[in-house]
Amino acid sequence: MLGVYTLFLLWGLATPCLGLLETVGTLARIDKDELGKAIQNSLVGGPILQNVLGTVTSVNQGLLGAGGLLGGGGLLSYGGIFSLVEELSGLKIEELTLPKVSIKLLPGFGVQLSLHTKVSLHGSGPLVGLLQLAAEVNVSSKVALGVSPRGTPILVLKRCNTLLGRINLMSGLLPTPIFGLVEQTLCKVLPGLLCPVVDSVLSVVNELLGATLSLVPLGPLGSVEFTLATLPLISNQYIELDVNPIVKSIAGDVIDFPKPRLPVKVPPKEDHTSQVTVPLYLFNTVFGLLQTNGALDLDITPEMVPRNIPLTTTDLAALAPEALGKLPPGQHLLLSLRVTKAPMVTLQSKKATVSIPAAIHVLSSSVPQGSPVALFQMNGVMTLNAQLAPSTTKLHISLSLERLSVQLASSFPQPFDASHLEEWLSDVIRAAYVQRLNEHLEVGIPLPKILNVNFANSAISIIENAVVLTVAP
Numbered sequence: 470m471l472g473v474y475t476l477f478l479l480w481g482l483a484t485p486c487l488g489l490l491e492t493v494g495t496l497a498r499i500d501k502d503e504l505g506k507a508i509q510n511s512l513v514g515g516p517i518l519q520n521v522l523g524t525v526t527s528v529n530q531g532l533l534g535a536g537g538l539l540g541g542g543g544l545l546s547y548g549g550i551f552s553l554v555e556e557l558s559g560l561k562i563e564e565l566t567l568p569k570v571s572i573k574l575l576p577g578f579g580v581q582l583s584l585h586t587k588v589s590l591h592g593s594g595p596l597v598g599l600l601q602l603a604a605e606v607n608v609s610s611k612v613a614l615g616v617s618p619r620g621t622p623i624l625v626l627k628r629c630n631t632l633l634g635r636i637n638l639m640s641g642l643l644p645t646p647i648f649g650l651v652e653q654t655l656c657k658v659l660p661g662l663l664c665p666v667v668d669s670v671l672s673v674v675n676e677l678l679g680a681t682l683s684l685v686p687l688g689p690l691g692s693v694e695f696t697l698a699t700l701p702l703i704s705n706q707y708i709e710l711d712v713n714p715i716v717k718s719i720a721g722d723v724i725d726f727p728k729p730r731l732p733v734k735v736p737p738k739e740d741h742t743s744q745v746t747v748p749l750y751l752f753n754t755v756f757g758l759l760q761t762n763g764a765l766d767l768d769i770t771p772e773m774v775p776r777n778i779p780l781t782t783t784d785l786a787a788l789a790p791e792a793l794g795k796l797p798p799g800q801h802l803l804l805s806l807r808v809t810k811a812p813m814v815t816l817q818s819k820k821a822t823v824s825i826p827a828a829i830h831v832l833s834s835s836v837p838q839g840s841p842v843a844l845f846q847m848n849g850v851m852t853l854n855a856q857l858a859p860s861t862t863k864l865h866i867s868l869s870l871e872r873l874s875v876q877l878a879s880s881f882p883q884p885f886d887a888s889h890l891e892e893w894l895s896d897v898i899r900a901a902y903v904q905r906l907n908e909h910l911e912v913g914i915p916l917p918k919i920l921n922v923n924f925a926n927s928a929i930s931i932i933e934n935a936v937v938l939t940v941a942p
Contacts, residue, residue, distance in 0.1 A: 495695065495712045496746040497919050498738050501580070504674075504708065505572040507920045508582065511673035518565050520669070521662050560602075560654070562662070564589035576704055579614075584666075590655075592641065600641030602651070605634030606659055610667045620696040622678045622710070624671045629664035631656070677920045681712065685862060685915035690758040691718040693751075693915040706740050712917045716754050724758070733935040742941050743922050747864055749934040751914050752814040756823065760811045764909045765825065769804040770834070773901040780804075780897065782833060785844075788893060791885040792845050796833055803841050804894075805830040806902060809848075814855075819931050821855035823868060829875065829894065847887050849875035851898065857931070859924045859938055863913030868906055870899050 512518060568584035575581060592600035610629040617623040633656050638648070684692045698713040716724045738744050759765050771780040783798040812825045829849055832841035853868040873895045877887040916924060916938070927940040 495714055495748060495751070495917055496733075496735055496744075497710045497712055497917055498707045498744040499710070499919055499922060500707045500738075500741055500743045501572040501574050502741055503743055503920050503922050504580065505570045505582075507674050507677055508572075508584075508670055509568075509570040510921075511670050512568060512570075512584075515673075517666055517669040517673075518567070521565050521666060522562050560651070561591050562588060563591045574703055574705055574707070579612075579703070584608075589639075601639040603637045603639050604655060604659075605636070606663060607632040607634060608660075608663050608667065610664065612667075612671060614701065616697060616700070617679070619679065621675075621681055622697065622701055623675050624678070626664075626668050626671055629660065629667060631660040631663060633659060674920075680918045680921075681710070683918055684717075685918075686912075687716075687755070687758065687915070688912040689719065690755070690762060690764075690912060691716060691724065693717070695917040707738060707743070710917075710919065714751055714754075714915070716758070724754075732933075734933065735935075736930070736932065736937060738939070742939050744940075745916055745919075745922075745924060745938050747914055747916070747936045747938070749814060749816050752816070752821075752866075753811070755910075755912065755914060756812040756814060759909055760808050765808040765812070765827075765906065767806050767902055767905055769806065769897060769901045771801050774897055775900055778896045778900055779893075784893070785831075785890075788889050789885045789887070791883045792831070796842070796844070801834045802844075803832040803834040804897060805832065806898075816931055816935060817933050821857060821931055821936070822871070823853045823855055825851045825853065827851065828878075846878040847875040847890070847894075848878055849873055849894075851902075853903070857929050857936060859916075859927050859929065860913070861923050861925045862916055862918060864916060864936065864938070865913045866907075866910045868903055868910065870895060870903055873898060 564587070566587035568586040571583045571585070573581040573583075586606070588604045588606060590602040590604060608629060608631050611627045612624045613627050615623050615625055633652065636648075636652055636655070681695055681697075684694050686692050694715045694717060695712045696715060698711040702709040702711075718724055733746065733748060735744075735746055756765075769780075774780055780802045781798070782793055782796055782800040782802060785802060786793050786798055807828045807830070808825055809828055810826045812823050815822045815824070827849055829847045831844045831847070833844055834841045851873050852871045854871050856867045856869070858865045858867070873891050875887045875891055875894065877884060922940065924938045924940050927938040930937040930939065
């Protein structure tokens, strides 16, 4: 026999719009199935249901005990069939079937949650082993959604009412008048036993909602903390959270990189899927942190490239003899690459690219004095393709060089066409620089952790100025 718990979660008075234009924040659309899964998981294998099992009424206590309606001095305590009351003392809940969770979202109001369960009760008096009851229970609760001092969504139980459904006598003998009194007893006692189930469930879900604001480390770069930018919104199928990422240094100081107000047209969400939209700002922030910390700068020596990629004055002379001056062939070269401005990430047309402007200093490292000799400087732009791969908490980036364009710095006394060096430099950068850059990018782009939604197997869609991750249950 199934019972029903009905729960109203007051999420907000507004509903999200399809095609909503967002700017900087990370937009998360959590399907109602994920909320139901979180509630179901809170009931599985934990102590919530176990805490309900046990005594409903005990001897000399409660409505049926001494001092109650049927006890010594009670209105109905004398004679007749009511002398059976002591045989009914000690009712216990022996079994509470794992509830089946169903969710219905109410746009502009909240969430209706139903927990279907079966309650089995046994007697503990002389009729032990003979008296067995099965009860149907409906628990209706109202829960308000607020924002905690930490800025996380929080659910607070405001009101809980219990309606006792049909009671079946599965075994034993119970006169009709006593049966009615048992029903009254359960009506009095069950709210105190089953309403805490709702409260305990909310506590578990609140912990998951609180994890939304957990710090996501960025390795040596710092961390990202997510906060709610607006109140949660609700539609027929999902809950929408506009989450604002706050970037912090290792010391905990807030790093305020410029936030370009680039619009993002969020695509519609399909039923039974959850989405998180990662804005362009977070990509630029990670690369900005790498550039600020000097992680994008690199000195490339012959030991860092394969033998099939030459890095000597002999090979340079074959491409641009004007660049050698009076240096003899066969000397080792050193490339000093220094990023001059913050990289620029572009997200559009199903493609992610990164442009890195850099000054490339070419030096000869094999001279009698042992000190490198500067040969010339080039200003270049590296354009790299970004491959994106999600994990549970991050969006990982792997770069590959698409093209390199360079031009000779104006200070060189003997001008030459630096484009002749682009293919050679590209090979060097692919072998040494891109590999080192991908090592630094292992920190990834952090994702908000909401209700333990796992985006590891999500589908990735690159849209204008954002990346959308979609996960199906």
